[in-house]
Amino acid sequence: MELLRRLCQLHAPSGNEVQMKEFLLRYVQDHQHSWKVQPQIIYGEGFQDCLLLVFGKPRTVIFAHMDSIGFMVRYGKQLVKIGGPQTETGYTLVGEDSQGKIECTLREDEEDGSLTYDFHREIDRGTELVFQCDFRETEETIQSCYLDNRLGVWSALQVAQTLENGVVAFGGWEEVGGGSVRYLAKYIHEQYGITQALVSDITWVTEGVRAGEGVAISLRDSLIPRRSFVRKIIRLAQEANIPHQIEVENAGGSDGKELQHSDIPWDWCFIGAPEDHVHSPNELVHKKDIEAMVDIYKLLMHKL
Template sequence: MKILFELLNCTSVSGDEEQIAALILKHIQERKDNWKVVPKVYSGENHHDCILLKFGDPRTAVFAHMDTIGFMARYANELIPIGGPEEIEGTKLVGSDSLGEIECALRVDENSLYHDFPRRIERGTPLSFKQNIRLTEEFIEAAYLDNRLGLYNALKLCETLENGWVVFTTYEEHGGGSMPFLLKFIQETAPIKQALISDITWVTSGVRHHEGVVISIRDKFIPRRKFLQKVVRLAELSDIPFQLEVEASGGSDGREIQFSPYAIDWCFIGAPEDRVHTPDEKVSLIDLEAMIQLYQYLLPRL
């Protein structure tokens, strides 16, 4: 799990994904010659900080977002959220500006957010949760399991994938924005008709730890039932533990697929976590393993 720990210790608040993209690209370049199929790698300024890997003759694409929630320094000692972080008094935040490294605490005053750093932080500086990784026999707990585990799953998939796209996206936590040009590039290069979203969902009254990876029937958006039924039937044949999720809110890169001009089916498949968007997100290792296994089972069969 070395690469997972490296991903967890790398910051990438939405809009500032350069560092995590460089880490993932380094991992790809070091490992790709030992994968079952060596992919064609697309990256660089034409793709901003996104990375696309084309394996063989793709039918399906897997998308995993690289960005995280966080905060941005405003004026004086004010902060404003990026994405939807939980605003918990005293939460430790880290970052850096041209004057040096920053570690401070979040201060919550009614509807306003502040930091307690002893000097003014430069305007526009992104801050993220201070990392604290805890690994036991049953769980992993850390900041930003959403979506570091989705990235880890996508990289594990690369080891065995023969045909497909694996795509690392940006901006997802703060409104999206990279998917339109990525989908256009995919459809002009090696078009696909279906996609899976490698992301992390919630533990709820109907979704629990240790009961398997989650196949989402719906969140705020509803993918095409015909495709969902195909995915569920294959999951049933796999004997890999999974749970079905039905929610009224939430979203992912799947939203932008559904809103795109392309007829691409999509399905969100990911491990469930507790304490969402806090520094203490918690995921069952059983569910994470089921996620990895199910992606490796589904991709050759879809």
């Protein structure tokens, strides 16, 4: 879990994924020699702060977003949200501006819900602040900020170790509505003819999706993927006896929405471990669900 701990500590709120991209690039370059297939690594001009790993003759792509929710300093001591973080007076926020490193306290007004910070000086406007990482591991669980979606990234890296044919795409901006997956998907389709995608992200523990009972395969959130594609995924999971749960929600979204809204006939499915205490400093995921998540992605990238 040391790799996951390091990923959770990285500063990469939506729109500023560069630290995460650079970390992943170094990690792949340092470790790919021990992988079954050494991927083509695509990044740089035309890809902003995104990163693609292309293995063999790919048929399917895994999308995993690198960004997290957080806060941005407005004027004075005002804060505005990046994405949809949980807010509670007393949360510790960290960042850095032109005057140095920052460790401050979040304040939420009880009457109007406005957000401010408590710090000994004024922080530069535009500075991003994120939850301080307190990574906790037990025999059964992992708890930390930003398991959404550092765990999705971590899972994709585990799959990459034995992947023979496929693409792993690390994108950005998902927590604020997307923005990179559409051009990544266009490039991947034009270069490799791929129209199958899996979204490696983290979902919610709900009354129907419980911690410790397997990875969630989503039939819908705010969007509905093509049923025949999802049925194939469920059948493969059943045949392999991989613990899984069927998710049906009427809200939420992921990188899948950019695929469904594109002019390319993408088949896609959101598959991820469920977490409790979503978008807080205390996101909690069961290790059994993490194991099932890695297992199903390895299976699907081989079988689809």
